[in-house]
Amino acid sequence: MLYLGATPLPRSAPNWPHRFAQLAAQSRVPLLQNYYATGMVSAQTPLVDAPLMALDLETTGLDPRCHGIVSIGIVPLTTTRIFSSEAKQWLVKPRFQLTSSSVKIHRITDSALEHAPDLLEVLPEFLAAIAGKVLIVHCADIERQFLAAAMQVRLQESIYFPVIDTMAIEAQWHRKTPMSLWQRLRKRQAVSIRLAASRARYGLPPYLPHHAVTDAMACAELFIAQVAHRYDTTTPLGSLWT
């Protein structure tokens, strides 16, 4: 589809197909070579035609240097439909101890993870599932950093992939300008861009958080709601991905 009109791509928009070609050539790990070799659609691809995959990681904490991944949830989608029937989840055994506070959050206990495989074992299946897909996540930094760290530890190589961040989209619409002194004096709360609060703005129901597939679904729903309200299905991918 020809799209080079109304919404010009941001100058900083990355050229992911080009990047993937480079990475495929540079990588020394076959798993990652295959992943990059699948390629990536161009930045001009309209959203409606984009292959999308919502992703959520549950981790033992927030610091990728000392916390690990305990589960991965993915849900494929298009801008008009979420294929929750094709959702997948992997439980993986982190190389760090579970803390009691993280158990409280995910309700995943040591015993549940006792027989879970190491991330390394599920990587082929996971990478095959996300190959060629643009990932949709809420708060891209967490997913990027945790996956990169986990790969680094296991494959001695990082991983790079295109992401549309639903939290960044909310921030763009609600945090365009910093709060004025007056607003800060009045103790005006900034609009929350957390997942549940963002969903509520689009009339989406509250979901019980911290379950990887549920969170991925929640994020997928938020994204198609954002597209319905704020964009057009012809909006090019390049204006949203990073």
Added chain:
Amino acid sequence: MTMQQPELEIEQLEILSFLQRHSPFQELSGEEQRHLARQIDISYFRAGTTILEYNAPLTALYVIRSGVVETFRRNGDLYNRLSEGGIFGEQGLLRGKKVRFPAKALADTLIYLIPAQAFEQLFDQNEFFADYVEVGDAERRAEPRIGKAENHQLMSAKVTELIQRPAIMLPSNASIKAAALAMRAAGESCLLLTHPATPELIAGLITDRDLRNRVVAAALDPELPVSTIMTEQLVTVQANQFVFEAMLLMLRHNLHHLPVLTQQTPIGVIAIADMIRHESNNSLFIVSSIYQQQTVADLAQLQTAVQACFVRMVNEDANSQMIGSAMATIGRSFKQRLLELAEQRLGPPPIPYCFLALGSMARDEQLIVTDQDNALILDNRYDANLHDAYFAELAAFVCNGLAQCGYPLCSGHIMATNPQWRQPLRVWQHYFNDWLTQPTPEKLLQSNIFFDLDGVWGKTEWATQLNQQIVNTAPRSKLFLASMTRNALLRTPPLGFFQDFVMEEDGRQNDSLNIKRRGTAPMADLLRVYALSLGIDARSSYQRLTELTKRQLLPKGRAEDLRDAYEVIAMTRIRHQAAALQHKHVPDNNVRPAHLSEFERKHLKAAFLVLANAQKFLKFHFQA
């Protein structure tokens, strides 16, 4: 590489928990729910956008996860408004997989999509699901029975139902005098005594008879502890046992009183009299006792028995026809007994007369909240100067008597006390001739009720004559039928329900619905017009429906649909009134959707639709 991770049973947890909260999915088995949850996909629609377009191919059942959706008829009329848990597209899936009712998001809406194939599988394999989604099928739409734990047959009544009030209790170390005072204060013939140390356990029981035989006759000091005269080693019954078991216990041990316990805790005492009262809440007993009463005041006291009988019939799953005719029989008996009492008081009538019942009593479908509608036909020798004083007094006696017995005076003054409706036979014949041959809708609006007419006392053959006149003339009087039709279409059913509100055609919402004005009355009006047009003499809506079915006036299946719809609407009204009586509220006709189950609303909505369609057909039929 091996995939040995412990498998979570299901990943679509939110979808599953949603299914577990909403009909018709919450009724599925756990396995069916999980299977279904795994097959669901999700869509989102911004407020104002179209979800389904007419005749587009349909691939899924649409379930509203959040938001509000409106569906429309082909002509653009609002068909339904749905919110969380609402489903749409089922009609289309069942009929050619094309969209029948286009849909639009009224608010931002998240939809769970159940693939057509999964829908069909459930429809074929799960009867409840099929019943729920397929409301067009007459057989399945019949009476909803969900939510009733059991059938309250006579033999299945539980002991708890007999307990009138909580037990009165004293510790057994209280004095005999204190016990007697407590019984007097409570007006009870029996007192439970508890262990002084453990007041939740019963130690014994005393009755009036014990005070007579063991205290007074034995000249015992009333200051002694009551434990000296109490009966110990009591036979008791558990609250959840059946009435017939309690009855057998009392017979076997020759008991007049039986303590009722839940586990060890006493909750009441039942007496022989309670058993008799229980059995006597049936309509035959009431009818026979009506004829035994000697004064209006005595008759008025039977009101509570009438209400108890009504509630009991509802609880025993009687249908609306049984309840309606039992109540009409009781109402008729009140009238007849009042007329007997009036004649005793005023002396024999100077000329013969016939007392008429009109409206629901004449149709044999009376309920508990019902105005009295009646009239008097007098002999043609009637001379106002000679006779009117007598009949005016007779009418006043009966109408006021009925009012005391729970049948309020008719606000439209359609009563024998109104001189216009206390006339000789020839005047009545003239009235009917005028209504039938020179009708206007305005004239007939008031006289509508006279076309359901029944003689209950005296020269009932005159009532038959008037009915014959109607049956002979009505079918030939096009103008009459058209006027009646126009009046019959004045009251229409609502469109359906939205959340806890009643939805009107124009999208307005109300929180309650007059089920008589919007349901049973327009239904009766409609059937009356058809009956009159065919010269059918039957007056009850059921008989009229049966005759209509026989004559195949309506398209195939429609009469059966109407019968089911009538039953659903009438039973909703009846249950509403029974519930009010049970909660000691004043029964009325205002049904609040908030008090209906999702299942009842669905059935009621379907019944309203049948009624609305029948009204359209009636209009077309008589060119009103």
